[in-house]
Amino acid sequence: MEQLLSQINTYKKEIEAATAADEKQVEEFRIKYLGTKGIVKIIMGEMKNVAAENKKEAGQLLNDFKLFVEEKYDQLKGSTSNIKPQTSNLDLSLPGDELPIGSRHPVTLMRNRIVSIFQRLGFAVAEGPEIEDDWHNFGALNLPEHHPARDMQDTFYIQQNPDWVLRTHTSNVQIREMEKGKLPIRLIMPGRVYRNETVSARSHCFFHQVEGLYIDENVSFADLKQTLYFFVKEMYGKDVKVRFRPSYFPFTEPSAEMDVSCFICGGSGCNICKKTGWVEILGCGMVHPNVLSNCNIDPERYTGFAFGMGIERPAMLKYGINDIRLFSENDVRFLKQFTSAI
Numbered sequence: 334m335e336q337l338l339s340q341i342n343t344y345k346k347e348i349e350a351a352t353a354a355d356e357k358q359v360e361e362f363r364i365k366y367l368g369t370k371g372i373v374k375i376i377m378g379e380m381k382n383v384a385a386e387n388k389k390e391a392g393q394l395l396n397d398f399k400l401f402v403e404e405k406y407d408q409l410k411g412s413t414s415n416i417k418p419q420t421s422n423l424d425l426s427l428p429g430d431e432l433p434i435g436s437r438h439p440v441t442l443m444r445n446r447i448v449s450i451f452q453r454l455g456f457a458v459a460e461g462p463e464i465e466d467d468w469h470n471f472g473a474l475n476l477p478e479h480h481p482a483r484d485m486q487d488t489f490y491i492q493q494n495p496d497w498v499l500r501t502h503t504s505n506v507q508i509r510e511m512e513k514g515k516l517p518i519r520l521i522m523p524g525r526v527y528r529n530e531t532v533s534a535r536s537h538c539f540f541h542q543v544e545g546l547y548i549d550e551n552v553s554f555a556d557l558k559q560t561l562y563f564f565v566k567e568m569y570g571k572d573v574k575v576r577f578r579p580s581y582f583p584f585t586e587p588s589a590e591m592d593v594s595c596f597i598c599g600g601s602g603c604n605i606c607k608k609t610g611w612v613e614i615l616g617c618g619m620v621h622p623n624v625l626s627n628c629n630i631d632p633e634r635y636t637g638f639a640f641g642m643g644i645e646r647p648a649m650l651k652y653g654i655n656d657i658r659l660f661s662e663n664d665v666r667f668l669k670q671f672t673s674a675i
């Protein structure tokens with residue numbers, strides 16, 4: 334019995350100190366102590382030499398020893414499975430997997446470019462509804478019912494309510510902002526608009542515009558021109574020439590359209606400018622007194638200018654896109670080309 338006890342204590346010390354660096358060493362431990370010819374088995378065999386009166390105590394001792402060995406075995410197994418990744422082929426110094434970078438839509442890129450130029454002049458961004466009532470899309474903008482200029486914009490009407498339309502331009506946001514009655518107003522208003530047009534490479538039934546509005550005391554046509562000159566220089570470069578042509582919009586008086594010298598051919602004439610040397614960029618003018626009155630702004634005290642431009646066309650010119658339908662087809666092969674575009 335004495336001898337058995339000292340044997341067990343010697344093994345316990347040995348086992349306590351045992352370590353395993355990998356699975357192979359854990360297996361060696363198992364074979365040595367818990368295997369069919371292992372130490373636990375051998376010591377169990379000693380039972381037959383123990384005197385009858387000590388058998389109970391010895392049985393207890395051996396069972397405890399077996400549990401002790403098994404616990405140590407579990408512990409070694411656990412510790413090697415934790416360190417396993419380091420001993421496998423994992424190389425922590427390798428660079429990570431590259432995540433695919435998404436890209437902004439070219440219309441968004443152009444919108445942001447236009448908006449940020451005006452933001453630098455102190456214009457704030459405003460947005461309005463795409464489903465609009467007749468008053469905000471037409472009436473308040475000096476286009477009463479049966480006004481011939483309504484035909485210029487092929488309107489989508491909403492079946493459920495004859496008073497509702499899909500807005501044909503972003504000018505509705507002008508009205509909504511002026512109605513709020515907070516002056517002065519200096520806003521840039523981007524958004525999507527809808528027109529009932531045959532879809533082709535050059536025109537679509539929905540597209541995007543950016544509207545501008547500046548209302549204060551003593552705002553003049555000179556302010557309009559200077560603001561737009563700044564825009565053109567920032568957008569198309571300082572060498573681009575600008576011209577204003579008299580035009581007509583019901584909501585402005587006087588009205589003008591602004592052209593820039595063709596930035597593709599430099600003004601000598603190409604397909605883009607249809608050999609004229611000029612590209613039309615936007616419509617603009619001084620806000621019509623009727624429009625101010627419609628929004629409860631006193632036209633005797635306040636004046637203002639407004640302008641509106643499309644986004645798709647400048648985007649097509651900048652990125653060399655020859656079909657407007659590409660913008661709305663969600664073809665990844667098209668969209669991913671703008672990953673590195675600004």
Ligand code: DAH
Pocket residue numbers: 501502503504544545582584585615616617618639640641642
């Ligand atoms: N709403 C016009 C259009 O859709 C564009 C426009 C022209 C907006 C002149 C304006 C403006 O604010 O003053 O064609």
